[in-house]
Every structure is written in C-alpha cells, then in structure tokens.
Amino acid sequence: MKRVNLFAWIIFILGIIYFFLPLFSTFEFSLRMKKGVYSFEAYRVAFQDPKFYYNFGYSVLWAVLTILFSLILVVPTAYWVHWRLPKARPIVEFITLMPFVTPAVVLTFGLIRLYGSPPLVLTSTPIPLIAGYIVLSLPYMFRSVDAGLRAIDIRTLTEAALSLGAGWGTIITQVIFPNIRVAILSGVFLTFAIVMGEFVFASLLSWPAFATYLEEIGSMRAYTPQALSLMSFFITWSMMMLIQWLGRGAGRAEEIAVGH
Amino acid sequence: MAFLEINNVSKYFGKTTAVKDFDLKVEKGELVSFLGPSGCGKTTTLRMVAGFEVPSEGQIIIDGKDMTFTPPNQRPVGMVFQAYALFPNMTVAGNIGFGLKIAKKPKEEIEQRVKEMLELIHMPGFENRYPHQLSGGQQQRVALARALAMHPEVLLLDEPLSALDAKIRVSLRAEIRAIQQELGITTIYVTHDQEEALSISDRVVVMNNARIEQVGTPFQIYNFPQTEFVAQFVGTLNAVLAEIVDVKDGLLRFDGQQVHTADKLEGYRNGDRIMVAIRPERLSFAHEGRKANILTGTIKNITFLGSIVRIQVKLGESVFYMDTFNNPYLTLPNIGDPTEITCSKEAVLVLQQQPA
Numbered sequence: 329m330k331r332v333n334l335f336a337w338i339i340f341i342l343g344i345i346y347f348f349l350p351l352f353s354t355f356e357f358s359l360r361m362k363k364g365v366y367s368f369e370a371y372r373v374a375f376q377d378p379k380f381y382y383n384f385g386y387s388v389l390w391a392v393l394t395i396l397f398s399l400i401l402v403v404p405t406a407y408w409v410h411w412r413l414p415k416a417r418p419i420v421e422f423i424t425l426m427p428f429v430t431p432a433v434v435l436t437f438g439l440i441r442l443y444g445s446p447p448l449v450l451t452s453t454p455i456p457l458i459a460g461y462i463v464l465s466l467p468y469m470f471r472s473v474d475a476g477l478r479a480i481d482i483r484t485l486t487e488a489a490l491s492l493g494a495g496w497g498t499i500i501t502q503v504i505f506p507n508i509r510v511a512i513l514s515g516v517f518l519t520f521a522i523v524m525g526e527f528v529f530a531s532l533l534s535w536p537a538f539a540t541y542l543e544e545i546g547s548m549r550a551y552t553p554q555a556l557s558l559m560s561f562f563i564t565w566s567m568m569m570l571i572q573w574l575g576r577g578a579g580r581a582e583e584i585a586v587g588h
Numbered sequence: 589m590a591f592l593e594i595n596n597v598s599k600y601f602g603k604t605t606a607v608k609d610f611d612l613k614v615e616k617g618e619l620v621s622f623l624g625p626s627g628c629g630k631t632t633t634l635r636m637v638a639g640f641e642v643p644s645e646g647q648i649i650i651d652g653k654d655m656t657f658t659p660p661n662q663r664p665v666g667m668v669f670q671a672y673a674l675f676p677n678m679t680v681a682g683n684i685g686f687g688l689k690i691a692k693k694p695k696e697e698i699e700q701r702v703k704e705m706l707e708l709i710h711m712p713g714f715e716n717r718y719p720h721q722l723s724g725g726q727q728q729r730v731a732l733a734r735a736l737a738m739h740p741e742v743l744l745l746d747e748p749l750s751a752l753d754a755k756i757r758v759s760l761r762a763e764i765r766a767i768q769q770e771l772g773i774t775t776i777y778v779t780h781d782q783e784e785a786l787s788i789s790d791r792v793v794v795m796n797n798a799r800i801e802q803v804g805t806p807f808q809i810y811n812f813p814q815t816e817f818v819a820q821f822v823g824t825l826n827a828v829l830a831e832i833v834d835v836k837d838g839l840l841r842f843d844g845q846q847v848h849t850a851d852k853l854e855g856y857r858n859g860d861r862i863m864v865a866i867r868p869e870r871l872s873f874a875h876e877g878r879k880a881n882i883l884t885g886t887i888k889n890i891t892f893l894g895s896i897v898r899i900q901v902k903l904g905e906s907v908f909y910m911d912t913f914n915n916p917y918l919t920l921p922n923i924g925d926p927t928e929i930t931c932s933k934e935a936v937l938v939l940q941q942q943p944a
C-alpha cells in the first residue's frame with residue numbers, strides 16, 4: 329500500500345510540475361519588463377493597447393453569438409432525440425464528435441469553398457465563422473445538454489405537462505429548460521472558453537479575435553504576450569471552476585431527490 | 589350512451605401488436621381497472637385515451653365527442669404516472685396550479701383551488717415544499733391533486749402505486765378510491781396487481797397478449813373467470829385438463845378422480861378434454877362435512893400464511909392447493925397422510941379454451 333501511494337504521489341507531483349512549470353515561468357517572465365525589478369508593467373502596457381480591447385471585444389461577441397445559436401440548435405434537437413427518437417441518439421452523438429476527427433484547418437477550407445463561391449456567398453459575413461465555432465463546440469454543448477436531459481425523466485415530464493394543457497413553448501421554457509439549467513450553463517461556459525481561445529478559424533477567415541491578436545503581438549513584443557496568454561488561461565480556468573461550482577450544487581440537489 | 593368509449597381500438601408498433609380489438613364502454617363516475625401482466629398493452633391503451641398515441645384502428649370517444657386524433661393538451665383528461673412526474677423545479681403549489689396557470693386562471697382562483705386540492709389529499713400546508721422534500725407516497729398524492737385540479741372529465745392512472753412500498757400502497761389505494769367516489773370522476777386505473785384491481789374497481793378489464801380476456805365486476809372476475817388465463821392470473825387456482833365422461837350429468841374425470849360440475853357442458857361431447865378449475869378456498873377436508881365431490885390423495889405440504897393455512901394435496905399426478913382459515917384449535921394432518929377433500933359441484937369451473 330505505502331509503495332503504491334508513494335508512486336502515485338510521485339506521478340502526481342511530476343504531473344503538477346509538467347503542467348505548472350511553464351505557466352510559472354511565463355508568469356515570472358511577464359513580471360520582468362522593467363529591468364532589475366518584478367512589476368506588473370507588462371500587464372499595464374497590454375491593457376493600454378486599444379487593439380487589445382478591439383480584438384478581445386470581438387472574441388466575446390463571437391462567443392456570445394456562438395452560444396446563442398448553438399443553444400437554439402442543440403437544446404431542441406437533444407430534447408427531441410430524447411423524447412421521440414431515442415434510437416437515433418448514438419447517431420447524433422457521433423455527428424457531434426466530428427470536430428474531434430476533422431482538423432479545424434480542413435473544416436475552415438471546407439467552409440470557404442462552400443460559401444466563397446455562388447450560389448451562396450457568405451464569406452464577407454461572420455456566418456461561416458460562427459457556424460465553424462458552433463461545430464467546434466458541438467461535442468461539449470451536446471454532451472452537457474444530453475447529460476442534463478438524461479438526469480431527468482424527459483418523457484414523463486413532457487407528457488405530464490401536455491396532459492395539463494401545456495403547449496410546446498411552455499414545456500420547453502417552463503419545464504425542460506429550468507430542469508437542465510445547470511447542464512446548459514456548463515455547455516455555455518465550455519463553449520465560451522473554446523471560442524475565446526480559438527485561433528485557426530479567426531485567422532483563416534480573417535476576423536479580429538483575441539487569439540489572432542495574441543499571435544500578432546507575439547511576433548513583435550516580448551513581455552506583453554506572456555501577460556495576455558496567462559490571461560487567456562485565466563479565462564478558461566474560471567469557466568471550468570464555474571462549471572465545477574455549479575455542478576456541485578446540482579449533484580447535491582439530485583442526491584436529495586433520489587435519497588428519500 | 590357511455591361516457592368514455594374505446595371502440596374496437598388496435599395499435600401496432602411496426603410488427604408488434606400492442607393492443608388488438610379493444611372494445612370498452614365506461615360509464616360516468618365508474619372506476620375501471622386494466623389488469624394484466626407486463627407487456628399486455630395496458631399502458632398503450634391508456635396512452636391512446638390520453639392522446640399520447642394514436643390508434644391504428646378504432647375510435648376514442650369522450651362524452652360523445654370523437655377524440656381519436658385530438659392532441660393530448662386539448663383533451664379533458666388528467667393523468668397520473670408511475671413516478672417522478674412532478675416538475676422538480678416547482679413547489680407543490682406550482683405543480684398543482686400548473687395547468688390552471690396555463691389556462692390563464694386568475695391568481696386568487698389558482699390559490700384557492702390549490703388549497704382545496706391539498707385538503708382533498710390530506711396535505712394542507714404543503715404549498716411551498718419541493719418534490720424532493722416529499723416521500724414517494726406524498727409525491728403521488730400531489731400528482732393526483734395536480735391531475736384533478738383541472739377538473740378533468742376522465743382521470744387516468746398508470747400503475748400509480750407500483751413504486752411505493754406495500755403498506756403505503758394499500759392505504760393510498762383506498763384513499764384514491766375514496767377521492768374518486770367523492771368527486772364521481774370517470775377513472776381508468778392500470779395495474780398488474782390483481783389484489784389492487786379487485787379492491788378498488790367497479791369493473792375490471794383483464795388483459796393478456798394485447799387482448800381483453802374478460803370484463804366484469806371484481807366479484808364476477810374472481811368467482812366466475814371465463815378463461816384459464818383469468819382464472820390463473822386472478823387469485824390462486826387449481827386448474828387441470830379433464831375428460832368429459834357424461835355431458836348431461838356434468839361428470840368429468842382427471843387423474844383417476846371423478847367430479848361433477850354445475851356448469852353447462854353445451855357444445856361438448858363425451859370424451860372431449862376441457863380445462864376445469866377449483867379455487868383453493870372452496871376445497872375442504874371431507875371429514876368436516878362431505879359435499880358433492882370427493883377427491884382422494886395425500887398431504888404433500890402445509891404452509892402457514894397467517895390468517896389462512898394452505899395445504900398441498902397430491903391427487904394422482906396433479907397437486908391441488910386447499911386453503912382453510914387459521915384458528916388456534918386447528919388439528920392439521922401430517923405430511924404424507926392419506927386424505928379426502930371435498931367441494932361442491934358449483935366450485936368446479938369449466939374454462940373456455942384459449943382462442944387459437
């Protein structure tokens with residue numbers, strides 16, 4: 329037992345070092361903008377650049393649009409699959425996993441080819457970008473919503489609402505949505521984190537975005553990119569922590585519900 | 589005209605026949621239960637009345653209106669499900685008032701109705717509880733109140749007690765029956781528990797293999813089962829294949845024993861083989877008083893079941909159950925003892941052959 333424990337600890341510590349050392353070095357480096365002293369000068373400079381706000385703002389906009397449309401797409405689809413087509417679930421799940429096997433570059437060129445020439449020219453609009461992001465976040469969004477729907481008895485709740493005279497709008501907004509809110513939020517935060525850090529789509533479709541900005545100044549400056557990449561990490565992490573925090577609350581509520 | 593008519597309804601799911609030629613008229617205020625083993629089509633029939641399934645053939649008529657194709661949210665029907673059907677995000681009041689809120693009733697009226705309903709189910713003051721703060725039995729009572737709050741014309745219950753433990757099941761079924769009679773609401777109650785069906789129903793529909801086997805009062809179903817399936821499924825039963833010795837006399841033979849039946853043997857000839865059945869409680873020891881039929885055998889086993897004692901008697905190849913009431917002065921035979929048991933002619937029931 330002791331040996332196993334020791335071994336596990338060593339692996340764990342190696343893992344921590346592997347993960348945190350680069351972060352720590354980046355952080356340490358980002359503090360050295362002023363010669364001889366540690367300071368937050370790099371952060372001050374980074375936040376002074378108007379282009380930072382411009383690009384960051386666009387990324388937030390893309391994230392919000394992606395979330396909005398992917399919710400409209402995923403929630404009713406997942407709900408319908410659960411209620412009426414449970415046999416189709418594996419197929420839908422497989423489709424949502426496509427971005428894992430299709431590299432983003434391939435996807436982008438696909439989008440450009442399809443929407444760059446008639447009959448449907450959309451490359452001057454951000455539609456291909458948002459569509460790409462939706463595809464990219466599909467595995468996370470679908471899985472979150474799917475897990476939420478599986479935790480409640482969708483069919484019985486829907487039928488109970490129907491027999492009380494409810495229509496579809498009421499059922500979705502008052503019965504389904506509130507009961508999978510936590511699951512939806514975790515999908516939302518994951519999508520937000522993904523879009524905020526995404527580079528390939530924005531770069532190839534030439535739209536302003538946080539990641540492309542980061543890459544751009546990375547080739548010109550030394551200290552501020554370090555500061556900004558840490559910030560990018562920070563965004564992802566806070567999203568993860570939010571999900572954890574929400575998930576804990578939900579887990580407790582379910583325990584109570586089951587444990588009577 | 590009956591209040592609820594299920595006219596020759598059939599339902600097919602691909603190659604599966606879930607319900608076949610189901611024909612039933614339910615009177616206003618009647619409680620009819622659908623009784624049968626799992627998979628026999630009870631839920632599917634109920635769901636067609638509720639509107640969740642559309643019949644492949646036949647019609648559903650409620651209060652004279654053809655509702656075969658009416659969507660569920662436009663039918664005057666309330667439904668109680670097996671379990672977990674309360675909206676977890678709403679309080680008890682929110683659940684009970686849900687339908688009324690959708691119907692855009694004024695707030696005071698909803699509050700008033702919720703209060704009445706909570707009194708009806710003996711749970712006053714539970715307005716602000718959430719479903720997960722209630723026991724299983726309380727949840728089902730709230731589900732009943734929610735279905736009744738809309739003042740539906742037909743109430744449907746699909747095995748509402750099967751997720752609860754035995755004690756609560758018995759008390760809650762009595763409560764459901766009392767409420768149903770108080771409101772005089774036309775009700776269909778699905779169950780696979782024969783005791784439940786017999787104890788709360790005005791009439792019982794026994795189903796098997798997508799079809800109706802028999803419709804009748806609990807008394808008729810239990811005492812005069814028409815098919816072997818009904819006889820076997822409702823209560824315990826001794827059933828044997830017997831040969832007709834004399835049609836006119838009602839004389840039958842099985843395992844070297846001869847018995848008379850009071851049932852008519854019309855349409856049969858001497859030598860035909862038929863199923864006959866005798867309920868365990870209609871058999872008794874011959875030394876306590878001889879009746880028309882005497883059967884001889886040996887004691888195989890004795891089981892003490894509380895208020896009754898069940899004795900297994902071996903008669904040739906078959907083993908019969910015999911029930912006697914327990915009392916402290918009962919003298920029981922020993923296993924292996926030879927014995928004579930007896931029953932009346934009326935106790936020997938002739939069962940219809942299963943339709944091929």
Ligand SMILES: Nc1ncnc2c1ncn2[C@@H]1O[C@H](COP(=O)(O)OP(=O)(O)O)[C@@H](O)[C@H]1O
Pocket residue numbers: 601604605606624625626627628629630631632633
């Ligand atoms: N939606 C469905 N699709 C396919 N088969 C179904 C469906 N619903 C019920 N069945 C089948 O119909 C038969 C009757 O089912 P059901 O009405 O649920 O029986 P019960 O309620 O008596 O247990 C079963 O064989 C079941 O598998």
Ligand SMILES: [Mg+2]
Pocket residue numbers: 627630631632
């Ligand atoms: Mg069923």
